[in-house]
Amino acid sequence: MRSTRGKHPIELSDIVFRADPRSGDPAEVGRLARSTGFFSLEEVAVAVELIETRMEKGGDSGYHFIFAERSGQMVGYACFGPIPCTLAGYDLYWIVVLDEFRGRGLGKRLLARTERVIAAAGGTRVYVETSCRGQYEPTRAFYERCGYRLEAVLKDYYAPGEDKAIYRKVLVGENTPDRAGEYERSGTQGSGDLGTAP
Template sequence: MIRPTIPEDTTALIALADATGLFPPSGLELLRQMLTNSLAKDSDTAPFWITDDDREPVGVAYCEPERMTDSTWNLQLIAIHPNRQGQGRGRKLLHYVEQALMVRGGRMLLVETSGLPELERTRGFYLKCGYEEEARIRDFYATGDDKVVFRKVLNAN
């Protein structure tokens, strides 16, 4: 079941993020702060969190509008618990986010990720979901770690 994230999900979602191994302790604390701060807001233009719930949160997505753009959004985070990956959950969660954005009048969704070899599977996921690699900024995160930007048009208004 995919649903809006509620404040009570915070602990489980931090544990999920930790299980992915992609977040250092400082990143987990930042994620906790982001969850706490943004779950207090509710509007069509506010960032939003979506949770994949299988009797407990097993997936999460966070999306926010790009400032000074015409209905462009950025998927800042999407994660599925490692023991639930490979079941199509990430694709369903991403599709749900896209549908929610179209209802809000979203025109385009951007996704940024690392160019490191260990994230090749992640980049392949976005390509399979209909995203195109739009840009690559060399050495963005660190020397040898490029930022790769993917783009998908949602509403061609």
């Protein structure tokens, strides 16, 4: 999401994606969240709690993940899940990319894969919540570039003067057999719980 000017090139061709959590993932998720400089200690703890809950309860937790790895190291991940009491609505809870990989297209690839998994599971709408604070302007611009529309702003949600922005994307025509097959051919490892390849 940041400019890549002045950065050494990093190849993304050797990025491997997987869906199944592993024992070391909570520590890696915490490391990634801290690397961004965006999240408080409390927010990092929530990120770790979600992956721990997923590992404890499996698909029944309602939390699903896609992890991106390079040379055996986690460099990004997305966390998402169905919204209870809605028809085909999904929340994107977290999408985090290691700081040195930001602005290189990895976040866009993670988001696209997440949308394909959601569509293959029958999801038709994805919702994202983020802060309206100036620090998050690149985050909001990222979602807008990826086709998300601002649907609502909740005033003073996080704190006085810090509003919450709610974005939505409709996955029109995404949940077709062809698109599900595209996900199966994409190289994501693991069975997952949302229609991924066995």
